[in-house]
Amino acid sequence: MIHAERAALAEDLAALSDEQWRQQSLCGLWVVEEVVAHLTAAASIGTVRWVRSIVGARFDADRHNRRRLAEQRGRDPEETLQRFRAVITSTTAASGHTPAWLGEVVVHAQDIRRPLGIERTPALTAVGAVAAFYAGRDFAVASRSAIKGLRLEATDGSFQAGTGSLVRGSTLALIMAMAGRAPYCDDLVGDGVPILRERCSPAAT
Incomplete structure (x- = not known):
């Protein structure tokens, strides 16, 4: 289900304009491109590296997220999307709480879709x-x-x-x-x- 929801989001992102990539999402202060980079980061970091990252951020989750997001954001939206596509079938996660990571994809996909007026309902x-x-x-x-x-x-x-x-x-x-x-x-x-x-x-x- 996680792979399917990532693939559906990648499909929605493919036709976005540069302006839409800069659209404010429903996720705090992040724009669409930043949310996508965050999703890529979440699918790219295992337990050991996550622990090192959160300790390095002094247990500040926001700081941890910003650092990992910056790692996965490309030079432009096209590269950011390419990086996200590369993790569509990833099984890497910070923990074994699979429903939580499914929720991560479902919720952040809607954070992007709703402000852009994209009508797609997850399974x-x-x-x-x-x-x-x-x-x-x-x-x-x-x-x-x-x-x-x-x-x-x-x-x-x-x-x-x-x-x-x-x-x-x-x-x-x-x-x-x-x-x-x-x-x-x-x-x-x-x-x-x-x-x-x-x-x-x-x-x-």
Whole structure:
């Protein structure tokens, strides 16, 4: 599923203009090209190197991410895309939490697509796996904390989680909101939506 989602994103990126590569993404202060370089970095660093990198950054995740992103960003968008294409079938990851790395691709792909108006929905099996993982624990994002006291129900699949005020919508919108992307709260309904929106971070990575 990770390979399929990377391939789908690479296909979407192929026709971007230089202006679109500079478009602000939903991921903090990063533009589209920086998000792509970040995804390449995530698929290029194993556990040992990741530990060395995070220790070298004094456990500052933002500094670690910026350094690895800079490594994988090309001289121009074309080179950045070539580097991303080279890792489409990579099985390298910083840990064995496969659903987390699937989430990394799914979420960051939407960080790119939504501002650009690109309509593509990831496979339901992929977003379902990410949703279950996000609801179960805080890992790369504080997803479980974000839905405390809320009842999430997917309208396009079997995903359900939590108890409390209701939040309903597509599985994709639910995972994007759990990942802190406030614009996706516009795609949700229920009395719990204002609570979830308030918990979304404007600088989510």
